[in-house]
Amino acid sequence: MQMKQQVKERFNHFLSRKHLKTTLQRNLVVDAMVELGRHTHVDELYLLLRAKYPYIGHATVYRSLRLLAESGLAREIYLGDGITRYELARQGERHDYLVCSDCGTVTEFENSSVEKEQLRLAHNLGFAIETLKIELKGLCRHCQVRHSNTN
Ligand SMILES: [Zn+2]
Secondary structure, three states: OHHHHHHHHHHHHHHHHOOOOOOHHHHHHHHHHHHHOOOEEHHHHHHHHHHHOOOOOHHHHHHHHHHHHHHOOEEEEEOOOOOEEEEEOOOOOOEEEEEEOOOOOEEEEOOHHHHHHHHHHHHHOOOOOOOOEEEEEEOOHHHHHHHHHHO
């Protein structure tokens, strides 16, 4: 499945930048998030995974979700009940991204005036928009520093 592959590749990029290993268990968490296709929380995901993979640890699931959020591939949702939920930031939804072409870190941003301008532009061109997406590629802060240090 393409989506799984994409998310995993980006996640693995992020992990290697953080000098963390890509592990089977971390990949299982990513797969489960993609398969689930909705927001979830640590305890729920842990139970789902444990049913299939009894060796998986609660701490691993927790940490993987935190890392996914840190990488920008997932976001944390707070509904005010004290439970942190996680949801994959999906393509096709209205999201704007900054993508580092070096380490692959994805940062999500939102700007409603950009959105309005896009809609206006499309409307003027007689175009019916299905998805709005901006992907800006470049170097993240971390990689800029790294690059300037190696010069
Ligand atoms: Zn970078």
